[in-house]
Amino acid sequence: MGQLLCLALQLYVVLIIARILVSWFPISSGSALESIDSVLRMLTEPVLGPLRRALPPVRLGGMGLDLSPMVLLLGIQIILVPIVCGL
Numbered sequence: 001m002g003q004l005l006c007l008a009l010q011l012y013v014v015l016i017i018a019r020i021l022v023s024w025f026p027i028s029s030g031s032a033l034e035s036i037d038s039v040l041r042m043l044t045e046p047v048l049g050p051l052r053r054a055l056p057p058v059r060l061g062g063m064g065l066d067l068s069p070m071v072l073l074l075g076i077q078i079i080l081v082p083i084v085c086g087l
Contacts, residue, residue, distance in 0.1 A: 006085035
């Protein structure tokens, strides 16, 4: 059971990284990238949404930097993986 949970955490980390990478590209409607982005959002937004509401974006000139994916990745890697995977 512990190995399965550890694998699930590692796969979730991959999904978060994929969502970060996809967000760097322009997405046109009807493209394959739009469907990939939709699936990634559906899988990651339940965790990232509340975290994003708690952490306002960091202002960089005229734009904001969303730190919620980085905070979530750090939380998973520093807190959950050592506890669940026993590292």
